[in-house]
Amino acid sequence: MSRVRVLVGTRKGAFVLTADGKRQNWNVSGPHFAGWEIYHLKGSPKNPDRLYASQSSGWFGQVIQRSNDGGKTWEAVGNKFAYDGNPGTHKWYDGTQHPWEFKRVWHLEPSLSDPDTVYAGVEDAAMFRTTDGAQNWHELPALRAAKGNLWQPGAGGMCLHTIVEDPRNPQRLFIAISAAGAFRSDDGGQSWRPINKGLKSPSELPDPDAEVGHCVHRIALHPSRPDVLFMQKHWDVMRSDNAGDSWTEISGDLPSDFGFPIDVHAHDPETIYVVPIKSDSEHFPPDGKLRVYRSKTGGNQWEALTKGLPQRDCYVNVLRDAMSVDSLDSCGIYFGTTGGQVYASADSGDNWNPIVSHLPAVFSVEVQTLQ
Amino acid sequence: MIRVLLPAHLRTLARVTGEVTIDVAGQPTIVALLDALEARYPTLQGTIRDHGTLERRPFLRFFACQEDYSLEPADTVLPGPVANGVEPFLIIGAMAGG
Numbered sequence: 001m002s003r004v005r006v007l008v009g010t011r012k013g014a015f016v017l018t019a020d021g022k023r024q025n026w027n028v029s030g031p032h033f034a035g036w037e038i039y040h041l042k043g044s045p046k047n048p049d050r051l052y053a054s055q056s057s058g059w060f061g062q063v064i065q066r067s068n069d070g071g072k073t074w075e076a077v078g079n080k081f082a083y084d085g086n087p088g089t090h091k092w093y094d095g096t097q098h099p100w101e102f103k104r105v106w107h108l109e110p111s112l113s114d115p116d117t118v119y120a121g122v123e124d125a126a127m128f129r130t131t132d133g134a135q136n137w138h139e140l141p142a143l144r145a146a147k148g149n150l151w152q153p154g155a156g157g158m159c160l161h162t163i164v165e166d167p168r169n170p171q172r173l174f175i176a177i178s179a180a181g182a183f184r185s186d187d188g189g190q191s192w193r194p195i196n197k198g199l200k201s202p203s204e205l206p207d208p209d210a211e212v213g214h215c216v217h218r219i220a221l222h223p224s225r226p227d228v229l230f231m232q233k234h235w236d237v238m239r240s241d242n243a244g245d246s247w248t249e250i251s252g253d254l255p256s257d258f259g260f261p262i263d264v265h266a267h268d269p270e271t272i273y274v275v276p277i278k279s280d281s282e283h284f285p286p287d288g289k290l291r292v293y294r295s296k297t298g299g300n301q302w303e304a305l306t307k308g309l310p311q312r313d314c315y316v317n318v319l320r321d322a323m324s325v326d327s328l329d330s331c332g333i334y335f336g337t338t339g340g341q342v343y344a345s346a347d348s349g350d351n352w353n354p355i356v357s358h359l360p361a362v363f364s365v366e367v368q369t370l371q
Numbered sequence: 372m373i374r375v376l377l378p379a380h381l382r383t384l385a386r387v388t389g390e391v392t393i394d395v396a397g398q399p400t401i402v403a404l405l406d407a408l409e410a411r412y413p414t415l416q417g418t419i420r421d422h423g424t425l426e427r428r429p430f431l432r433f434f435a436c437q438e439d440y441s442l443e444p445a446d447t448v449l450p451g452p453v454a455n456g457v458e459p460f461l462i463i464g465a466m467a468g469g
Contacts, residue, residue, distance in 0.1 A: 035380060059430040059464045060380060060418040076384060076414040080422045 004326050005070065005368040006334055007051065008342055009038035012360035014053055016071040019355075021328055023346040026355045032074065033065065040107050040321055040364040043070075044115040048368050052118055052134060054105040062104055064120075064134050077134040081105070081122055084141035090124065091152040100124045100144075107321060109163035113170060121160030125151060125177040127189065140189035143175070147194065147212045151180035154215050154234075161320055162216070166243075167223040174229065174244060179204070179215035182231065184244050195244030199233060217260045218320045222269035230272050230299070232262040232320070237274055239299050250299025255286045261323035265348060266331040270298040273325075273333060273349060275318040284315035292335070294349050308352030309343065316341070321364035328369055336362025373404055373449070374459040378431075381419070381462070385412040390459055399454040401433065402445035419462060434461040 006017040013031030032038075033055045041053035051067040053074070062081065065074040087100035103123040111117035116133040126144060128137040143160075151158060159178055166172035173185045174195075181196040194212050202208040204215060215234035222228065231238040231247065235258050238247040251257035256276040265271035272295050278286045285291060289312065292305040316339035326332035333349045336342045340359035345352045374390045382388060393407045402425075409416045420427055425445070427433070433440040435453045452458040 057380065058467075059378070059428065060384075061421070061428060062417065063384065063414070079417045082423055 002328055003370040004328070004332065005043070005048075005370055006324075006342065006344075006355065007041045007043065007071070007364075007366040007368070008336055008356075008359065008362060009040050009053070009321075009364035010336075010340070010360040010362050011037055014038040014041055014055075014071075015356070015359060017342065017355050023326075023328075023332055023344060028356055029071065031360075032071065033063075036063070037104075038363065039104060040366075041065075042108050042110055042366045043368045044110040044118075045112050046110075047115040048370055050110070050115040050133075052108045052110060054108055054120075056104040062102075064105065064108075066134050078130065078136050081120070081128055081137050082139070083126060084139040087124075087126070087141075087144060088149065090148055090158065091150055093153065097149065100126070102126075103157065106159045106161045107163055109165065111170070112165050112167055119163045119165075119173070121163050121175065123157045123159040124153075125158045125160040125180060127160055127163070127175060129189065140185075142190055143183060143185075143192045146183055146192045148180075150212050151177060152213060154179040162219050164219055164221060164229075166221075166226040168226050172226070172243070174219055174221075176216040176219050176231075178217065179213060179234075181212050181214040182216050182219060182244055195240075196247075197245065198240075198247030198249075199238065200236070200249075201234065204234065218262050220263050220272070222264045225269045228269065228298075230262050230264060232259050232274055234258065234280060237262065237299060250295070252295070252300030252302055254293055254302050255291075255304075259318075260320040261318055261335065263323045263325055263333070265333075266325050266327040267329075268296070268331075271296045271348070272299065273323065274302075275323070275335065277317060283317040288312055288314050290314040290316065290337075292333070292349055292352075305345070305349040305352070307350060308345075308354075314339075319363055321366075322362050324365050324367040326367045326369045332367065334365050334367050336365045338362065372456045373399060373453060374456055375404070375408060376459045376461050377415075378462060378464040380464070381415060384414050384418065386414075387412070392456070395454075399449045400446050401440060401443065401449065404449065404460060405445075430465040430467075432463045432465065434463055435459075 002021040008015040013034045015030035044050040049070040053065040055063040089097035092098035107121040109119040120128040162176035164174040227243045229240040290309045293302040316337035323335040338361040
């Protein structure tokens with residue numbers, strides 16, 4: 001029988017939530033790495049028992065953990081993230097140039113084809129790759145050549161937070177950086193180009209159509225149509241039908257088009273999910289109502305999903321890596337909040353239930369569908 | 372044999388309990404002790420000192436014999452009671468809330 005494993009990264013440790021295919025009764029394991037910030041943990045699609053976790057701390061820096069048994073046991077592996085050569089400078093908050101400084105790993109993306117190959121997105125923004133199961137990490141420095149001197153940190157830091165591998169072409173990678181924008185490589189990371197045409201940031205950039213500098217929050221695609229990308233930007237929900245060459249806005253009738261996560265239904269590539277947040281200065285749901293919005297038309301027409309979610313006095317946020325979907329026949333949708341709840345829907349978002357309600361602030365949620 | 376007391380999170384990471392004891396070849400300096408500590412427990416690499424610069428992480432302090440050695444040069448020789456194992460070398464995490 002199929003099972004699901006939900007990997008939850010929080011401000012104070014990692015948790016592993018498991019259930020059978022009914023997704024009604026959950027076992028909670030954790031906290032793993034108690035007291036540490038776990039920005040992200042994710043399993044290898046090729047070997048689901050191989051997990052990687054980013055463990056960090058303001059005191060002790062960056063640690064990477066690896067599990068070979070689905071999160072029961074872990075071992076610390078390579079944590080040296082050295083930029084290739086002299087990384088130079090990027091734009092600082094005051095407009096001056098500032099040296100690149102490694103701070104932490106925001107996102108770990110295991111390769112679709114090799115459990116020992118993993119991409120890491122880090123702050124200050126850069127992409128690293130390991131091919132030996134995270135013992136050694138090497139930067140893909142050409143990314144910084146894509147106008148890196150013009151990239152600028154947002155309030156949360158200058159982080160590379162999204163990495164998406166094209167399932168049909170492993171040479172094609174999409175990444176996103178706050179606040180630099182989206183970038184694509186068609187040669188396995190040897191070269192990169194900005195893919196931000198159509199993004200508009202009139203409140204954030206002097207040139208609202210700038211080639212780089214946009215605060216992209218998250219990108220998602222459906223594996224059956226990897227040229228169709230969906231994006232939650234700082235403001236605006238966007239869509240590209242040409243692998244990012246150009247974007248159009250699909251915010252439509254959302255109550256707010258500010259937000260962080262975006263994801264795609266496992267079986268319907270035109271069904272997408274976002275969690276609207278009131279504004280860039282008020283990071284909580286509009287009207288105190290926690291609502292996931294679903295579009296079955298690839299954007300523009302949205303419906304509020306509320307059953308089982310708090311509809312009054314709710315002032316949590318849902319961060320960019322804190323939403324995921326399973327691939328069971330009835331697609332499950334999951335998200336975690338900064339209030340420590342992880343909600344699950346076993347019916348594509350129609351009905352929701354909390355799996356856990358009192359975790360530390362949730363940074364990331366990843367789901368594995370296991371046979 | 373030098374006794375070292377690690378912060379709780381680093382004891383967990385190194386999979387040790389209580390103090391650890393470290394043999395230091397040659398002069399017992401701060402850098403020699405940290406080099407030997409990291410060689411014995413490789414998972415501590417990068418967690419006490421920056422990988423590249425080998426600078427002490429800003430929220431950690433080094434105490435010995437009721438003195439603060441955090442700002443001393445890395446080649447400072449440790450005091451006799453630490454070098455001969457009478458007193459421990461303390462690696463301390465800064466206090467913080469939250």
